[in-house]
Amino acid sequence: MCGIVGHLGTFNSLSVVLDGLEALEYRGYDSAGVSLIDRDGKIITAKKEGRLTNLRKEVSNLKEIYFAGIGHTRWATHGNVNKVNSHPHFGDGFSVVHNGIIENASELKEELIKEGYQFLSDTDSEVFVRLVEKISKTEKEFSKVIFTAFSRIRGNNCLVALNRDERKIYAIKNNAPLACGQSDDGTNYFVSSDPYALQKYIDTIYFPENNVLCVLSMDQEIAFVEPDLSDSNKFKTEKNSLLSSENTKGDFEHYMLKEIWEQPNLIDQFKIHLENEANQKFLTTVPKRIAIVACGTAYYAGLFAKNVIESRCRIPVSVDMASEFRYANPVLDKNDLAVFISQSGETADTLAALHLCKEMGVKALSILNVAHSTIYRESDFNLMINAGPEIGVASTKAFTMQCLTSVYLSERLMTLMGESVDLVKFNKQSSRLAKKIEEILSRTDEIKKIAESIHSLNGFFFTGRNKSFPIALEGALKLKEIAYVHAEGYASGELKHGPIAMIDEGVVNIAYIENNLFEKTLSNIQEIKTRKGIILTIGKTDTEELKNISDYRFPLDVDDLDDLSPLALNVFGQLLSYYIAKHKGTDIDKPRNLAKSVTVE
Ligand code: AGP
Numbered sequence: 001m002c003g004i005v006g007h008l009g010t011f012n013s014l015s016v017v018l019d020g021l022e023a024l025e026y027r028g029y030d031s032a033g034v035s036l037i038d039r040d041g042k043i044i045t046a047k048k049e050g051r052l053t054n055l056r057k058e059v060s061n062l063k064e065i066y067f068a069g070i071g072h073t074r075w076a077t078h079g080n081v082n083k084v085n086s087h088p089h090f091g092d093g094f095s096v097v098h099n100g101i102i103e104n105a106s107e108l109k110e111e112l113i114k115e116g117y118q119f120l121s122d123t124d125s126e127v128f129v130r131l132v133e134k135i136s137k138t139e140k141e142f143s144k145v146i147f148t149a150f151s152r153i154r155g156n157n158c159l160v161a162l163n164r165d166e167r168k169i170y171a172i173k174n175n176a177p178l179a180c181g182q183s184d185d186g187t188n189y190f191v192s193s194d195p196y197a198l199q200k201y202i203d204t205i206y207f208p209e210n211n212v213l214c215v216l217s218m219d220q221e222i223a224f225v226e227p228d229l230s231d232s233n234k235f236k237t238e239k240n241s242l243l244s245s246e247n248t249k250g251d252f253e254h255y256m257l258k259e260i261w262e263q264p265n266l267i268d269q270f271k272i273h274l275e276n277e278a279n280q281k282f283l284t285t286v287p288k289r290i291a292i293v294a295c296g297t298a299y300y301a302g303l304f305a306k307n308v309i310e311s312r313c314r315i316p317v318s319v320d321m322a323s324e325f326r327y328a329n330p331v332l333d334k335n336d337l338a339v340f341i342s343q344s345g346e347t348a349d350t351l352a353a354l355h356l357c358k359e360m361g362v363k364a365l366s367i368l369n370v371a372h373s374t375i376y377r378e379s380d381f382n383l384m385i386n387a388g389p390e391i392g393v394a395s396t397k398a399f400t401m402q403c404l405t406s407v408y409l410s411e412r413l414m415t416l417m418g419e420s421v422d423l424v425k426f427n428k429q430s431s432r433l434a435k436k437i438e439e440i441l442s443r444t445d446e447i448k449k450i451a452e453s454i455h456s457l458n459g460f461f462f463t464g465r466n467k468s469f470p471i472a473l474e475g476a477l478k479l480k481e482i483a484y485v486h487a488e489g490y491a492s493g494e495l496k497h498g499p500i501a502m503i504d505e506g507v508v509n510i511a512y513i514e515n516n517l518f519e520k521t522l523s524n525i526q527e528i529k530t531r532k533g534i535i536l537t538i539g540k541t542d543t544e545e546l547k548n549i550s551d552y553r554f555p556l557d558v559d560d561l562d563d564l565s566p567l568a569l570n571v572f573g574q575l576l577s578y579y580i581a582k583h584k585g586t587d588i589d590k591p592r593n594l595a596k597s598v599t600v601e
């Protein structure tokens with residue numbers, strides 16, 4: 001998803017902006033651009049399709065030390081991927097970058113064209129620029145101009161403008177991420193759509209609320225302004241906990257592989273965070289029902305959480321995709337609890353579902369990885385998964401930690417219900433999970449060999465039953481998003497209700513097999529075998545029947561992990577997808593078309 005970085009001060013804005021955009025590359029984009037004020041007071045703008053390296057080449061001739069600049073990485077929503085549609089977009093004396101979607105862009109564009117305004121691009125973002133131009137004709141106070149233009153647009157948006165004559169940066173947002181801050185000595189000022197881009201410059205981060213204008217000026221404290229131009233105190237501050245998180249791939253070829261390997265240690269570290277989590281604000285009453293809402297991998301973590309919470313707490317749990325939930329007129333009341341699972345804490349659909357629940361008077365608890373995120377700040381309660389920054393677009397360690405945190409949530413709920421909860425037992429079970437994952441990691445060569453044998457097949461079915469069904473879905477998603485191949489996740493018992501028609505010698509069934517429902521699962525596999533499907537079995541595969549019908553096997557005893565067993569089996573799927581993608585030669589950390597945080601609906 002798009003990234004914004006702005007700087008004003010004694011550092012070289014060109015370097016600050018480019019380095020900041022680089023820190024946000026993991027969010028996904030398809031073009032990039034920068035606007036700078038040069039020493040003659042002119043705004044110069046450079047934009048390029050493709051990776052940031054293309055933009056760096058484009059500006060390699062800019063040798064000045066620029067004191068002001070804004071930059072953008074664009075994930076196209078309106079208008080093709082090309083230079084003209086890239087940001088910044090500019091008017092006379094100012095430049096603008098934009099995250100989000102201006103939902104009423106076409107009607108505003110029509111109005112502006114009728115009034116004679118020319119458009120260079122096909123973007124909704126440029127509509128804001130032309131609005132600013134129009135309003136500037138009658139309003140000289142630029143803050144007023146920005147507020148008036150911002151009041152005309154609808155949707156979830158963040159806009160940052162560079163004003164040449166004033167040598168200032170203006171930033172405003174509505175339900176979109178925006179952070180700003182300044183160096184301790186007050187000589188440098190920063191703004192971004194993601195505090196991760198500012199982590200090495202500031203230790204206090206400001207998060208303005210919706211419709212609060214941030215004004216960055218040389219040698220003055222950052223100003224927060226209300227629409228009537230009065231001072232605003234509608235912003236939150238957080239200590240930048242990202243400061244120490246220098247993120248590199250180390251010896252790993254990809255962030256994704258590094259993050260897969262981090263999982264045992266994160267699980268072992270989790271117990272250390274539990275004391276801190278135990279001190280966080282938490283529910284005081286047991287919810288009648290729980291509605292879990294999330295997207296993508298986080299949604300599959302929600303399906304895992306449903307199994308755990310219902311089996312341990314006997315509280316009914318529903319799980320919905322956020323993009324469906326928010327238009328489904330959900331049946332909830334104030335005795336229920338809405339649980340939002342999100343790695344980034346910025347996913348637009350999940351945030352919109354959170355707003356809907358708040359409007360309904362339903363308490364919101366979020367399971368998150370990013371403490372500075374919008375969802376974090378707008379939730380009543382938060383449980384942090386403590387997975388550290390996840391750079392690979394394909395979520396791996398965050399999924400595992402989201403699921404583990406949902407088990408911890410079930411423990412907290414049982415405590416609330418007056419049940420005796422033994423955290424030592426939870427920690428021992430987690431330690432067994434960490435060891436089991438280490439075992440899988442130590443057998444990577446077996447997985448590499450299987451990936452080599454099956455990577456060129458036509459179709460991949462991941463199947464699992466009951467508590468392993470969510471990881472069948474998750475395994476298929478991993479393979480789709482990093483290897484760009486057709487893969488489906490199915491409940492084992494469902495294949496015979498239609499999808500089995502697709503089975504032939506070019507299709508592999510990747511079957512997660514556990515003790516529970518073993519006989520049923522075995523029959524499903526035999527149904528596939530008789531139709532010449534290729535069989536890859538993982539888990540309880542050391543039986544004669546499975547040795548006879550499996551083309552590939554990955555025996556793994558997970559019986560002692562109880563309801564955490566799917567989290568171990570899932571690591572096989574993570575590694576299998578990774579090594580299949582390597583054979584495909586795809587951009588594993590930044591797959592095509594994908595964004596790490598989908599901040600548009
Ligand atoms: C997972 O591999 C994907 N990158 C994607 O499905 C992701 O899980 C989804 O977009 C939700 O993101 P969030 O957890 O940041 O809300």
